[in-house]
Amino acid sequence: MSAAVEGADPVLGPWLPPGRAVELPGRGTTFVRELPGPPDAPTVVLVHGWTVTADMNWFTSYRELSRRFRVLALDQRGHGRGLRSRRAFRLEDCADDIVALADVLDLDQVIVAGYSMGGPIAQLTWRRHPTRVAGLVLCATARNFTSGVPEERLWFISLNGLAMASRLGAGPTRRWLSDQFIARRGRDYDPWAYDQIQRHDWTRVFEAGRQLGRFSSVSWASSIDVPTAVIITTRDRVVPPRRQQRLVESIPGAKAFLVDGDHDACVDRADEFVPTLVAACTWVAEEGRRAAAS
Numbered sequence: 599m600s601a602a603v604e605g606a607d608p609v610l611g612p613w614l615p616p617g618r619a620v621e622l623p624g625r626g627t628t629f630v631r632e633l634p635g636p637p638d639a640p641t642v643v644l645v646h647g648w649t650v651t652a653d654m655n656w657f658t659s660y661r662e663l664s665r666r667f668r669v670l671a672l673d674q675r676g677h678g679r680g681l682r683s684r685r686a687f688r689l690e691d692c693a694d695d696i697v698a699l700a701d702v703l704d705l706d707q708v709i710v711a712g713y714s715m716g717g718p719i720a721q722l723t724w725r726r727h728p729t730r731v732a733g734l735v736l737c738a739t740a741r742n743f744t745s746g747v748p749e750e751r752l753w754f755i756s757l758n759g760l761a762m763a764s765r766l767g768a769g770p771t772r773r774w775l776s777d778q779f780i781a782r783r784g785r786d787y788d789p790w791a792y793d794q795i796q797r798h799d800w801t802r803v804f805e806a807g808r809q810l811g812r813f814s815s816v817s818w819a820s821s822i823d824v825p826t827a828v829i830i831t832t833r834d835r836v837v838p839p840r841r842q843q844r845l846v847e848s849i850p851g852a853k854a855f856l857v858d859g860d861h862d863a864c865v866d867r868a869d870e871f872v873p874t875l876v877a878a879c880t881w882v883a884e885e886g887r888r889a890a891a892s
Contacts, residue, residue: 611790612657615664620672622681622698629679630699631656631671633664640732640883641705643696644671647714647738648806651678651794655713658868659875667709667879672699674719676802678794687805689715689813693722697730709882711735711875713864714837715806717845718743718813724822725815733825733882737875738834738861740841741848742814819848825885826852827878829871836861853881 617631631652635641642663646655652671663669673680674692681695696719700708709732712720717739724731826849830842846854855878859867864875 611653613661614653614657615660615669619679620699620702622695622702625695625698626681626683628675628681628695628699629673631660631669633660633669635664635668636666639666639668640886641668641670641700641708642735642879643699643708643710644669645692645696645710645712645716645719646671646674646677647716648810649677649795649798649803651680651797653678654791654794655716655864658865659872662872662876663879666876667883670699670703670708672696674715674806676799676806678797682799683802687802687809689718689722689806689809690726692719693726696723697727700730706730707732709733709735709879709886711737711879712739713737714739714861715810718810718815721815721819721822724824725818728823731824732886733827734822735827735829735875735878735882736845737829738831738837738842738863739828739845740837741816741819741845742841743837744811816848819845820850822849822852825882825889827855827882828852829855829857829874829878831857831859831861831863833859834861834863851885853878855881 615631615633617629619627620630621627644652644656644659646652652673656671660669660671672695675681675683675687675695683691685691696708696710707730710720710723712718712735714737717736720734720736724734828842828846828849830839830846831837832839834842843854846852855874857863857867857871857874859871863871
């Protein structure tokens with residue numbers, strides 16, 4: 599994801615809503631952004647992608663989305679100021695964290711909106727806690743992130759070695775590994791965004807990448823029975839649009855929303871992505887209300 603923040607101070611960064619540390623009983627402490635939204639508005643939990651933070655993924659979306667919804671956004675395990683654990687990273691734990699947060703805030707049901715890695719986490723939240731999920735908004739994501747392409751498989755397998763080296767290395771080694779990884783991905787981070795990623799626990803981030811490569815909902819996506827919108831980034835070079843389209847086709851009644859952009863569309867094409875996200879969340883909420891009334 600591009601880290602350039604258009605219209606923001608490169609050091610201070612963009613406008614951000616209030617945030618606070620939240621203790622998830624028996625799990626640990628995470629960092630959550632929260633906007634109250636209109637009275638009695640549905641709650642949308644925003645789940646960010648791999649190697650970024652909630653703010654890096656969603657800063658363009660916070661304000662507009664909060665005009666119609668209560669908005670929560672948490673840093674995932676090992677990312678930014680997310681929960682720290684001695685346990686290896688598991689996407690399932692991230693899904694359970696979302697429901698634990700809903701418990702703390704006394705929320706019966708939430709709409710879960712996931713971007714890239716956030717898509718598997720959102721799908722798993724439904725699978726593990728189906729009564730707590732009112733709907734899904736899946737952005738720039740898929741049922742699986744690897745195929746038969748050898749280079750693709752090798753990329754995810756290589757993350758095992760990085761995770762082990764980071765786990766065994768001292769602080770300077772971890773910083774060197776993270777800097778090498780960032781350089782390898784060819785991203786130009788401004789100071790605000792670079793500060794965000796320097797908060798990562800890179801051991802867990804590398805583990806998260808490996809878990810992402812292992813994820814597949816191919817065998818069970820057709821069981822998803824809540825209103826689901828899929829935002830397809832039509833020029834995506836990270837998650838091919840054909841995989842995103844298969845996700846739409848797999849989920850009964852899912853609706854596709856198109857954004858003409860690459861994998862960074864939430865930032866680089868915010869003028870198109872943000873209203874599309876609001877429309878997708880609105881459609882999911884309205885479909886849920888119709889189903890409840892019938």
